[in-house]
Amino acid sequence: MKAIVTGGAGFIGSHLVDSLLDENFAVTVLDNFSTGRVENLEHVWEQVEIVECDLGVQGDWIRHFDNVDWVIHLAALADIVPSIQQPEAYFKANVEGTFNVLQAAKTAGVKRFIYIASSSCYGIPDNYPTSEDAEIRPQYPYALAKRIGEELVMHWTQVYDFPALSLRFFNVYGPRQDPSSPYSGVISLFAQWAKQGKAPTVFGDGLQTRDFIFVSDVVKANLLAADFQTSEPAPVVNIGTGQQTNLLELWELICGAACTEVGEPHFEEVRPGDVRHSVASTQKAKS
Numbered sequence: 001m002k003a004i005v006t007g008g009a010g011f012i013g014s015h016l017v018d019s020l021l022d023e024n025f026a027v028t029v030l031d032n033f034s035t036g037r038v039e040n041l042e043h044v045w046e047q048v049e050i051v052e053c054d055l056g057v058q059g060d061w062i063r064h065f066d067n068v069d070w071v072i073h074l075a076a077l078a079d080i081v082p083s084i085q086q087p088e089a090y091f092k093a094n095v096e097g098t099f100n101v102l103q104a105a106k107t108a109g110v111k112r113f114i115y116i117a118s119s120s121c122y123g124i125p126d127n128y129p130t131s132e133d134a135e136i137r138p139q140y141p142y143a144l145a146k147r148i149g150e151e152l153v154m155h156w157t158q159v160y161d162f163p164a165l166s167l168r169f170f171n172v173y174g175p176r177q178d179p180s181s182p183y184s185g186v187i188s189l190f191a192q193w194a195k196q197g198k199a200p201t202v203f204g205d206g207l208q209t210r211d212f213i214f215v216s217d218v219v220k221a222n223l224l225a226a227d228f229q230t231s232e233p234a235p236v237v238n239i240g241t242g243q244q245t246n247l248l249e250l251w252e253l254i255c256g257a258a259c260t261e262v263g264e265p266h267f268e269e270v271r272p273g274d275v276r277h278s279v280a281s282t283q284k285a286k287s
């Protein structure tokens with residue numbers, strides 16, 4: 001079996017590549033290395049075909065889709081605040097990039113297409129835990145662009161009978177998550193501060209909650225989903241744990257006994273676009 005992982009040099013993508021190799025897939029990674037890192041794939045460099053390309057522009061990379069069974073489309077610009085500052089870059093990468101990948105996969109007749117969507121599409125929902133049929137309310141350009149990408153993919157399932165499924169990831173954490181930007185995932189930043197013995201910055205009162213899910217769990221969900229045949233039109237599934245953790249609890253869990261030495265977090269203004277709570281209904285994923 002052959003698989004393409006777009007964004008395969010990224011934090012989540014590189015873990016997915018590892019698992020596909022374990023399952024004896026021939027794997028091709030398409031990545032522009034804007035946020036993906038060579039180090040994430042160094043240990044499998046000899047086993048993977050790596051194509052550096054810009055998916056926002058149609059190009060020669062399309063030929064790599066020939067005879068591919070599965071496409072897992074992870075390549076995207078993430079992070080909320082930068083998306084408010086540069087919406088055009090987000091539209092290009094997350095909407096046009098998805099359109100181009102989708103067309104390449106459709107033309108090649110792939111067997112399965114998994115779109116990695118974001119829980120941010122729910123915005124501030126009416127109900128927690130939030131199920132897949134909740135109203136879509138993107139609060140910032142990143143959330144909107146990921147949602148438009150999902151709509152494209154789902155539209156293709158209906159118009160062209162395209163074999164796709166969308167997985168809405170909640171807050172993923174784990175090894176290889178890059179803490180180098182102030183907008184990096186909060187667990188990677190808290191872990192970095194704890195290691196340096198420094199107090200973290202908390203935006204807001206720290207009582208906002210997230211559904212944090214470990215990267216190997218989302219990888220497992222991805223492989224199961226790719227293998228799963230469904231007759232549901234436009235299938236979308238939440239991938240979270242169903243458990244909420246607030247940021248103060250999170251900091252305690254990460255720095256543990258050292259917390260008192262490190263001192264109290266610094267509290268700053270809530271960031272633009274930030275939602276108060278987020279937690280997945282996992283019923284559909286379970287069933």
Ligand code: UD1
Nearest residue numbers: 078079080118119120184185186189201202203208271278
């Ligand atoms: C959001 C999306 C998620 C998306 C991700 C992409 C929601 C519910 N989630 O994650 O779907 O994949 O963006 O980037 O919209 N924080 C601090 N201190 C820090 C860093 C962060 O207090 O140093 C706070 C943030 O203000 C936020 C929480 O921690 O309240 C989580 O932040 P982050 O890890 O960036 O993820 P989301 O914003 O939840």
